[in-house]
Amino acid sequence: MSIALQHSPTGEVTLELTPGQSLGERHRLAARDLKDTVGLLRLGWTLALLDIRLRYRGSMLGPFWLTLSTGLMVAAMGLIYSTLFHMQLHEYLPFLTVSLVLWGFLGTLVSDACYAFTMAERTIRSVRMPFALYGVRIVLRNLLVLAHNMVVIVAVDLFEWTGPGAAIVLVVPALVLWVVDGLAITVMLGALCARFRDIPPIVASMMQMAFFVTPVIWKPQSFGDRQWLLPFNPFFSLLDIVRAPLLGEFPGTAVYLSAVGYSVLLCAAAWFLFARVRGRIAFWV
Numbered sequence: 001m002s003i004a005l006q007h008s009p010t011g012e013v014t015l016e017l018t019p020g021q022s023l024g025e026r027h028r029l030a031a032r033d034l035k036d037t038v039g040l041l042r043l044g045w046t047l048a049l050l051d052i053r054l055r056y057r058g059s060m061l062g063p064f065w066l067t068l069s070t071g072l073m074v075a076a077m078g079l080i081y082s083t084l085f086h087m088q089l090h091e092y093l094p095f096l097t098v099s100l101v102l103w104g105f106l107g108t109l110v111s112d113a114c115y116a117f118t119m120a121e122r123t124i125r126s127v128r129m130p131f132a133l134y135g136v137r138i139v140l141r142n143l144l145v146l147a148h149n150m151v152v153i154v155a156v157d158l159f160e161w162t163g164p165g166a167a168i169v170l171v172v173p174a175l176v177l178w179v180v181d182g183l184a185i186t187v188m189l190g191a192l193c194a195r196f197r198d199i200p201p202i203v204a205s206m207m208q209m210a211f212f213v214t215p216v217i218w219k220p221q222s223f224g225d226r227q228w229l230l231p232f233n234p235f236f237s238l239l240d241i242v243r244a245p246l247l248g249e250f251p252g253t254a255v256y257l258s259a260v261g262y263s264v265l266l267c268a269a270a271w272f273l274f275a276r277v278r279g280r281i282a283f284w285v
Contacts, residue, residue: 023275030275037132044133048140064148071152074100081217092219097156098246099216102239105146107207109182112138114200116190121285131274131281135186139179153246170245178242181263184270191277194284210235231258238262 037044056065074097082092116134117124124131157164164171193199214235220227230236237259244251 026275026278030271030278033130033274033278034132036130037136040130040133041136044136045140047137048144051137051141052144064151066145067148067151070101070104070149071155074152074156077217085218085222087219093159094153094156094247095219096217097153098243099239101146101149101153102243103211103214103216104149105142106235106239107211108145109138109142110185110189110203110207111200112142113182113186113189114193114203116186117194117281117285118190124282124285131278132183132187135183135190138186139182142182143179164246165248167245167248167250170250171242174241174245177259177263178238181238181266184263184267187274188266188270191273191281191284194281195277214239228254231255234258234262 074093077100078089078093078096081087081096082089085092113135116138117131120134123129124134189199189203193203210233214233215222215230216239220230220236220240223230231254237255240255241251241259244255
């Protein structure tokens with residue numbers, strides 16, 4: 001049984017009770033939600049810019065404060081961990097810089113995804129917009145922050161006189177995959193966390209553990225002969241398809257296959273969950 005409020009031109013409101021939607025109808029409505037979201041991409045971009053402006057309102061450097069803090073963290077950790085791992089700084093610093101900047105994007109995106117719908121509670125209850133648009137808003141906002149932090153990578157490349165070379169072209173399809181995965185994880189976690197409010201701290205703990213078990217501050221070569229196990233870690237595969245080209249390397253076939261496989265599973269899970277619970281999100285927030 002589903003409930004809907006119908007507003008007539010005269011201002012009268014009627015309550016309409018209809019039988020529960022079939023599985024096909026749910027998928028059709030979810031597809032229409034995505035279609036409407038594509039038509040409102042300009043609005044999503046505007047909302048993402050608004051979030052950045054509101055977050056750093058009154059600040060002299062704006063989002064570049066995050067860029068500055070990232071640069072200082074990279075410099076400090078580079079000096080410390082290059083000594084601990086007995087590595088040359090000029091070899092370790094580019095790897096650490098790219099890893100921390102990209103992981104910052106992934107970690108913040110997953111964290112924001114948990115509150116995709118609950119943070120937009122007032123908007124959801126007052127304005128009729130496609131739910132996927134809230135996910136687009138978060139993805140675009142984090143892409144803007146990533147673009148600011150790319151300054152740190154460029155600065156380190158100039159300092160070390162290194163560059164990605166021809167492998168840089170592989171970054172474009174990898175980022176496209178990231179955007180698709182970002183929208184999927186945002187919609188999925190946003191719906192789950194709106195229903196179960198205990199999930200965000202669980203996700204935060206899992207991301208903290210993933211940071212240490214994923215080659216972010218340590219190189220994959222440190223795993224020795226067991227490097228073949230790394231693609232079983234979805235964070236490694238999705239991170240390396242962007243990181244390796246930025247470092248002038250070509251990811252292996254296993255990395256690409258596992259990254260695409262994890263993305264397909266993620267998108268499928270997000271789609272079926274979104275199609276099932278899309279009509280309930282407004283009641284959960």
